[in-house]
């Protein structure tokens with residue numbers, strides 16, 4: 001078969017997933033946002049301090065108020 005390349009269903013689903021939580025502390029961004037600042041959220045939950053993979057997203061969340069992001073959101077370059 002030539003032409004369109006189609007991802008397997010699982011990979012296609014992964015590409016549509018949003019980043020909306022700190023997996024290390026198992027807390028959603030919407031919950032973490034309620035702490036008001038990144039520093040308070042980190043102090044209370046430890047979010048963003050283990051693998052730090054979510055840290056740019058947390059910074060973007062507190063800057064924008066949004067709580068779910070594309071994995072490759074171009075704005076992340078400003079919050080790395």
Ligand code: FES
Pocket residue numbers: 021022023024025047048049050051052053054055
């Ligand atoms: S996913 Fe948030 S510190 Fe690992």
